[in-house]
Amino acid sequence: MAHTIQKAPGKIILFGEHAVVYGQPAIAVPIPQRFATVTIEPIIRGDHPTHIIAPDIDLDQHLSDLPDNHPFVLICKLVKDHGNLHHLPAMNIQISSTLPVASGLGSGAAVSVALARALCTFLGVSHSNADISGMAYEVEKIHHGNPSGIDNTVIAFQKGILFQKQHPIQWLSLEHELDFLIVNSGEKKSTKIMVDMVAEQLQNSPERYQSIIEQIGSLTLQAKSDLESADIPELGKAMHQNHLLLQQLGVSTPTLDKLVEIAMKNGAAGAKLSGAGGGGNMLILPNTEKIYSVQNALLHAGFTNIIQVSIH
Ligand code: PMV
Numbered sequence: 524m525a526h527t528i529q530k531a532p533g534k535i536i537l538f539g540e541h542a543v544v545y546g547q548p549a550i551a552v553p554i555p556q557r558f559a560t561v562t563i564e565p566i567i568r569g570d571h572p573t574h575i576i577a578p579d580i581d582l583d584q585h586l587s588d589l590p591d592n593h594p595f596v597l598i599c600k601l602v603k604d605h606g607n608l609h610h611l612p613a614m615n616i617q618i619s620s621t622l623p624v625a626s627g628l629g630s631g632a633a634v635s636v637a638l639a640r641a642l643c644t645f646l647g648v649s650h651s652n653a654d655i656s657g658m659a660y661e662v663e664k665i666h667h668g669n670p671s672g673i674d675n676t677v678i679a680f681q682k683g684i685l686f687q688k689q690h691p692i693q694w695l696s697l698e699h700e701l702d703f704l705i706v707n708s709g710e711k712k713s714t715k716i717m718v719d720m721v722a723e724q725l726q727n728s729p730e731r732y733q734s735i736i737e738q739i740g741s742l743t744l745q746a747k748s749d750l751e752s753a754d755i756p757e758l759g760k761a762m763h764q765n766h767l768l769l770q771q772l773g774v775s776t777p778t779l780d781k782l783v784e785i786a787m788k789n790g791a792a793g794a795k796l797s798g799a800g801g802g803g804n805m806l807i808l809p810n811t812e813k814i815y816s817v818q819n820a821l822l823h824a825g826f827t828n829i830i831q832v833s834i835h
Contacts, residue, residue, distance in 0.1 A: 529644060536798055549671070550739050557607075558620070602639055606648030625714070627714075631662065635675065659675035671688060701834045702831060738768055783796075
C-alpha cells in the first residue's frame with residue numbers, strides 16, 4: 524500500500540438552491556481553485572492505530588477515539604463495506620482544505636470525496652464517481668439532515684451539472700468560458716438551519732412557498748440555455764431574479780443584499796446569494812469589461828475575500 528494523495532474541488536451553486544431540495548432542478552459547477560486534500564501513509568512498524576490529523580478543525584486523534592457518527596469514521600466504514608474488507612490496516616491520514624467552512628463552497632463534501640477516494644485508492648478498492656458521491660451523500664445527511672445531493676454529485680464528478688433528484692445528471696456544455704466572482708460575505712451560516720427554516724415556512728404557508736420554489740425551478744431551466752450559449756445579459760437577469768426569489772424564501776441577509784446591490788451598481792450583469800444563504804458566499808457575473816470596477820467597488824466596501832473563477 525503506497526502513499527496516496529487525493530484532492531477534491533469546492534463547488535458553487537449557480538441556480539436553484541433550496542428549490543432543489545423539493546425536486547426542482549439546480550445548476551452547480553466545481554471550483555478547482557479551492558480544494559480539500561487527503562494524504563494517506565501506511566504505518567509500517569509497531570502497533571500504532573490509525574491516526575487522523577486535520578489541523579483546520581483542530582483534530583489530531585486516533586480514529587478509534589472518534590464517535591461512530593463522525594464524518595471521517597463514517598467514510599472509513601463505507602469504504603470498508605464497499606470493498607468487502609474485514610478490517611482496515613493502520614494508516615496515518617492527513618486532511619487539509621483551502622475551502623472556507625460553513626460558507627456554501629462545499630468544504631464538507633470536498634473533504635468527504637477526497638477522503639473516500641484516497642481510502643479506496645490506498646486500499647485498492649475499485650470505485651466509480653457515483654460510488655464516491657454516494658458515500659459523501661451519507662455524510663451530507665449528518666451535516667444537513669435533508670440534503671438534495673447536489674454538493675456531493677458536482678464535487679465527485681468534478682463537472683458542471685444540472686442536478687434534479689430522481690433524474691439522470693445533465694452535464695453542462697458551455698459555448699464560451701464565463702468569468703464569475705465569488706465574494707465571501709464574512710457571515711458564517713448553517714445549511715441545516717436555513718434548510719429547516721424553508722421547510723417550516725413551506726409547512727406554514729404551502730401555497731406561497733411552493734409557488735416560489737416552482738418559479739426558481741423554471742428560472743433554472745431557462746438559465747441553463749443562457750449559460751450554455753453564454754448570453755451574459757440574459758444570464759445576469761436570471762441570476763438577479765433568482766436572488767429576489769431567494770429573498771422571498773427568507774434566506775438572504777442585509778449583507779448579501781448589499782453585496783448584490785454593490786455589484787449591480789458597478790457593472791455586474793447579475794448577482795445572487797449562493798448556497799443555503801443566511802451568510803456565506805455570493806456569486807457575481809460581471810460584464811467582461813467591468814470586472815475590475817466591480818472588484819474595486821467590493822474591495823472599497825471592505826469585502827476583500829474574492830475568488831475569480833472561469834466556468835467552461
Ligand atoms: O451547503 P450549501 O450552502 O452549499 O447549500 C446547499 C444547497 C441547498 O439547496 C440549500 C441544500 C441542498 O441540500 O441542496
